[in-house]
Amino acid sequence: MTAPRIEIDLDKIRDNTRWLVNRLAPRGISVTAVTKAVCGHPDIANAMLEGGAVGLADARITNVRRMRSAGITCPILMIRTPMLSQVEEVATICDASCNTETAVVTDLAKATLRRDSCHEIILMVEMGDKREGIMPEDLTDFALQVTRTPGARLHGIGANFACLADAAPTPEKMAALSSLADDTEAVCGPFIETVSGGSSANLSWALEDGPVGRINNLRIGEAILLGTDPVSGRPINGLHTDVFTLLAEVIETKIKSKPVPLKLSDPALSALSLMPRHHWITRSILAIGLQDTNPAGLVFPAAITLIGSTSDHIVVETTNCPLSIGSEVALQVNYSALVRAMAAPDVTKVVLRNKRQTDYAAAERNGRYPAFL
Ligand SMILES: *Cc1c(COP(=O)(O)O)cnc(C)c1O
Numbered sequence: 001m002t003a004p005r006i007e008i009d010l011d012k013i014r015d016n017t018r019w020l021v022n023r024l025a026p027r028g029i030s031v032t033a034v035t036k037a038v039c040g041h042p043d044i045a046n047a048m049l050e051g052g053a054v055g056l057a058d059a060r061i062t063n064v065r066r067m068r069s070a071g072i073t074c075p076i077l078m079i080r081t082p083m084l085s086q087v088e089e090v091a092t093i094c095d096a097s098c099n100t101e102t103a104v105v106t107d108l109a110k111a112t113l114r115r116d117s118c119h120e121i122i123l124m125v126e127m128g129d130k131r132e133g134i135m136p137e138d139l140t141d142f143a144l145q146v147t148r149t150p151g152a153r154l155h156g157i158g159a160n161f162a163c164l165a166d167a168a169p170t171p172e173k174m175a176a177l178s179s180l181a182d183d184t185e186a187v188c189g190p191f192i193e194t195v196s197g198g199s200s201a202n203l204s205w206a207l208e209d210g211p212v213g214r215i216n217n218l219r220i221g222e223a224i225l226l227g228t229d230p231v232s233g234r235p236i237n238g239l240h241t242d243v244f245t246l247l248a249e250v251i252e253t254k255i256k257s258k259p260v261p262l263k264l265s266d267p268a269l270s271a272l273s274l275m276p277r278h279h280w281i282t283r284s285i286l287a288i289g290l291q292d293t294n295p296a297g298l299v300f301p302a303a304i305t306l307i308g309s310t311s312d313h314i315v316v317e318t319t320n321c322p323l324s325i326g327s328e329v330a331l332q333v334n335y336s337a338l339v340r341a342m343a344a345p346d347v348t349k350v351v352l353r354n355k356r357q358t359d360y361a362a363a364e365r366n367g368r369y370p371a372f373l
Contacts, residue, residue: 140183
């Protein structure tokens with residue numbers, strides 16, 4: 001099979017989405033699935049929808065275009081504030097967008113009016129992450145202005161945490177966001193439908209028992225795709241952490257230096273020869289590099305150690321188990337390694353679908369039903 005390639009288990013994407021949807025539903029929180037890390041891959045987007053996501057969100061119009069071209073018709077939210085130069089297309093193919101600038105909202109509204117439709121506006125509030133957001137004290141004025149702009153509809157407010165400044169969402173901050181929803185309603189009149197509380201970084205807060213207040217939506221990418229909590233870096237119990245496998249092919253294996261025998265001060269210990277006689281350290285090259293992924297974000301199999309990488313090569317060391325030319329090494333990815341691999345033209349995306357349906361069909365023929373269905 002072609003290499004490098006990234007194998008994507010769609011069943012696990014669907015499972016992870018379903019697990020989060022089921023856990024958050026009793027808390028009154030819906031899941032908008034974020035597709036930006038996978039460049040809006042339509043099969044992945046569809047698996048997220050099958051898992052119960054109420055809609056999709058992406059940061060780039062190119063990714064949204066890709067999903068629309070593949071026939072995806074669900075609501076799509078633009079989560080990066082739209083470029084002025086792209087408002088026409090955002091108004092055409094996105095149902096809603098996150099906004100922080102009046103000039104953008106004005107132009108979005110004009111573009112929407114020309115199409116005789118309406119664009120939903122979610123106002124992002126700055127809650128400490130210091131990436132995007134209107135300052136809380138300016139929110140009600142801004143919101144009032146949106147309600148007076150024909151073509152724009154104030155759909156909700158939102159916030160983002162722990163992306164730039166490591167400002168993890170505390171219960172106090174989440175309560176403050178809820179109060180802002182109440183304040184905005186008090187001034188603007190219309191009901192604030194959506195209070196989009198954050199991303200995967202908010203899950204440890206959302207999955208606990210504390211009050212959720214007005215928060216009724218989260219925009220989730222990483223937890224669905226990697227099964228991890230971006231704040232702690234740890235796996236979330238109940239989610240698959242092996243949705244993606246990156247495969248790279250070995251193109252060179254050589255002994256580049258012989259091991260140096262240990263020099264011990266005690267001659268009696270030296271005589272014991274602590275190193276096995278055939279303990280060779282071998283270097284191999286994988287045909288993949290910085291252009292294809294973030295090597296520092298890869299997890300290698302136990303016997304393989306990353307030595308370094310250049311644009312097109314990753315050099316690894318193995319102990320006692322030389323990699324044969326043409327064999328493949330399976331790598332696990334973190335978020336940055338995943339993002340780059342999904343965007344790299346030379347990494348083939350291989351979708352594994354309906355693995356369980358196939359198992360199910362076989363089981364049915366044999367008169368047995370697997371426990372997981
Ligand atoms: C990327 C992003 C998300 C999703 O973040 P994850 O950590 O992948 O869950 C949510 N909201 C905004 C505004 C984003 O940019």
